[in-house]
């Protein structure tokens with residue numbers, strides 16, 4: 001059969017998690033917590049099932065959950081999305097991204113991708129018939145940044161959509177107000193749509209705030225905002241997320257969504273809605289992960305790894321060029337097999353071959369797991 005994605009293999013996350021399991025390595029590769037969620041959330045979902053909420057919910061999602069999402073966005077970012085027409089619950093952020101691209105991108109349309117980029121973006125663009133146009137982040141003394149002049153230069157009459165991600169996986173880059181100003185200037189005289197992947201919205205460190213595009217009416221008017229309960233509530237395996245967008249954009253999104261998954265499982269949606277009715281400790285989540293970041297960084301401070309800055313997400317990138325000249329993929333494999341700590345090569349987030357001697361660790365782990373990994377990494 002002629003492949004639609006000839007260059008695609010199995011995702012690096014599956015490959016590295018399988019290798020970690022096979023070798024017994026501490027898995028700091030694939031991004032997921034190794035601790036459980038709040039038992040109250042499990043109770044809320046269990047109760048919903050016991051009450052018999054086990055059949056199809058409405059296509060766009062359980063109304064109580066859409067309403068809770070709308071309230072949350074308004075409280076945090078000051079933008080009111082109409083829960084009936086402007087919010088849809090999705091099967092994680094991955095399905096949201098796929099459906100946005102299928103809804104917006106016509107064959108031959110260009111989509112701007114900022115590299116390094118989450119690995120689902122480019123295959124999703126291609127399946128939609130689009131053409132990815134790459135803009136590389138710059139790596140300087142203060143970590144990664146976006147060169148907005150380069151991004152502006154990448155826009156052509158064929159550009160349909162820009163895919164943005166902040167806080168950024170894998171670099172930990174976080175959009176600043178100055179980035180928002182540059183972005184606003186660039187898009188204001190265009191028809192460009194934006195898909196803003198904000199799944200790590202509550203993991204922003206050092207007192208900074210998350211610059212959701214929902215805060216900025218001019219940008220919100222052309223944006224799909226994407227988030228994931230998997231990250232926020234430590235339940236990546238539940239695969240529940242959402243999209244918020246102005247009504248006209250959401251209408252097109254739902255046309256695809258209804259034939260892509262139709263809808264998302266009822267009891268988890270209802271459980272999440274009831275759980276969200278209580279005050280939410282989003283600030284505590286940033287604090288919780290900042291402590292883990294600081295612990296992990298402190299442990300590597302005197303090692304041969306060079307730590308890159310991490311302002312958000314639960315990922316830490318390190319430069320290993322003082323240790324090895326192996327390719328990132330070979331180094332990640334070596335680290336897993338020989339040192340017993342799995343990592344993700346950052347080259348997996350590039351699409352035209354890019355090696356910079358950097359791998360990514362996930363620090364969403366119990367302190368004991370981090371300590372175990374640190375002991376092994378310090379010994380290199």
Ligand code: GLN
Nearest residue numbers: 011013014029030031169
């Ligand atoms: N987003 C997670 C990561 O970056 C992995 C998700 C997945 O396995 N597809 O590690």
